[in-house]
Amino acid sequence: MKDLIFFGKLIAFLSFTLGTVLLALFLYFEKSPDIGNLGFYFITSALVVNSLLFSVNAIAILIDKKHRIELLKTCGIMLFNIPIALLYLYIIIYAVELNSKF
Template identity: 45%
Template sequence: MYNLTTISKITAAASFGIGTILFSLFLYYGEAHIPAITGLRFLIIAFLINFIFLLVNMILAVITSKDRIDHIKTCGIILLNIPIAILYLYVIISIKSPRI
C-alpha cells in the first residue's frame, strides 16, 4: 500500500500531466475542439484535490516528527503546480482577449 506522500506526489504529477495535455490540445486545436471551460473545470477539480493533499501533508508535518522532511518536500511538489497553472491560464486569457 502506498503511503500518503507517494499518493500526493502521484496526484501532483497527474494534475500537471493532464493540465499540460489539455493546454497543449487547446493551443493546437483551438477552442472549437477543446473548450476553455473544460480546462477551467479541470483546474477547479485539480485545485480542490491537491489542496486537500497539501493540507493533510502540512498537518502531518506539524504533528509527526518522524517523516516531517518527506511531508514538507511533498508540499513543495504540490505547490509547484500553482505557478504552472497560472502561466497556462495567463496564456489562454492572452489568446482569447481581443487585441487592440
C-alpha cells in the same frame, strides 16, 4: 505515512501532466470551447483535490516528526504547480485575446 507522501507526489504529477495536455489540446484545436470547458472543470476539481491533500500533508508535518522532511518536500512539489497554473492561465488569456483582435 509513506502512502501519503507517494499519493501527494502522484497527484501533483498528474495535475501537472493533465493540465499541460489540456493546454496543448486547447491551443492545437484553435481554442475549442469544449476543451476550454473541460479545462475549467479540471482546474476546479484539481484545486479542490490538491488543496485537501496539501492540508492533510500540512497536518501530517505537525504530527509525524519522522517523515517531516519528506512531507515538506511533497508540499513543495504540490506548491510548484501554482506558478505553472498561473503561467498557463496567462498563455490562455493571451491566446484568446490575440485571436479576438483579428
